[in-house]
Amino acid sequence: MADGTVKEINIKRGMFIVAIDGGDFAVFELAGGIDIAVGDRIRGELEALGGETLRHLGQRQQFDVYGQSGSSSLVACQRLLGK
Numbered sequence: 001m002a003d004g005t006v007k008e009i010n011i012k013r014g015m016f017i018v019a020i021d022g023g024d025f026a027v028f029e030l031a032g033g034i035d036i037a038v039g040d041r042i043r044g045e046l047e048a049l050g051g052e053t054l055r056h057l058g059q060r061q062q063f064d065v066y067g068q069s070g071s072s073s074l075v076a077c078q079r080l081l082g083k
Helices: 074-083
Strands: 002-010 015-020 025-030 040-043 050-056 059-068
Touching: 015 074, 025 040, 025 074
Parallel strands: none
Antiparallel strands: 002 015, 002 040, 015 025, 025 059, 040 050, 050 059
16 A cells, blocks of 8 residues: 555546655556546555555545556656647
């Protein structure tokens, strides 16, 4: 279990990058109905691939995502995000 901060969002693709506390990054595809914004704090298995449930710390709400990258570099995550 790790904490992280939403770094970038691609609304059209429903995907976002999380900066994991400790230095790595990960891309997730949003599967649940929750609003995500840059700067939001997230907790969960942030290095996971596939289906996962994360917790939005500000909204105190769980939401479903699909891990696209696992632990990766920012540049690799931005490529997946379509930036």
